[in-house]
Amino acid sequence: MNGSLPPSAKAVDIKLKRGPAGLGFNIVGGVDQQYVVNDSGIYVSKIKEDGSAAEDGRLQEGDKILEINGVNLENLAHREVVDLFRTAGDDVELKVLKKSSGYTNGPFGSQPDHDASMSSLGLFTIVLAGVAVAAFIYFRGRGYFTDGKWKKR
Incomplete structure (x- = not known):
């Protein structure tokens, strides 16, 4: 997957000028530190405020x-x-594959949409509460719980 681009992928060229704080972004990835499953590519992990990348606006996490x-x-x-970034000079040209929700299979863009559906933990909690209420009603009806106390039969 590292060398092949999906059919809908679009690479863009971005030119940045190194500022006092460098280029203004952090990276993750590489063959020794895969960040995305089955992809040893380099990804932008953070855009620093007031850095060159933030001021330009095109490069995104x-x-x-x-x-x-x-x-x-x-x-x-x-x-x-x-090391390539350190020795790249003041004017740096990047070829960048813009993130898209249909492409990445790692932390960026592939996480489930928790707002659109109930999480499995929330569903489990509701089911567990229902079972507890049903058990209480069952045991109360059989005389195991009366007057606020559990009784042995």
Whole structure:
């Protein structure tokens, strides 16, 4: 999956100028630190406020960085990519695969939509409460619980 792009994927070129705090974003991934299952690519994990990337606005958390200044990042270790960024100069050209909910299978974009449906823990809690109420009614009706106390029969 690392080298192949889905048919709907769109790579964009983004040029950033290094500022006082660098380029203004953090990365994760690499062949030694896979961040997305079956993909050793490099991903943007955080955009820093007031950094070059934030001011530009095009680079987003979850985007996959394919190239730095024309150097393909496929099959590189995380440290190698960090070194490429450090030596890239003041004007850095990135080729970026924009995140899309249909593409990533990792932390960005593939999490279930918890707002749209009840979580399994919530459903379990409701079922458990129903069983407790049914058990209480059953035992009370058989005389095991009267006057606020449990009785032995």
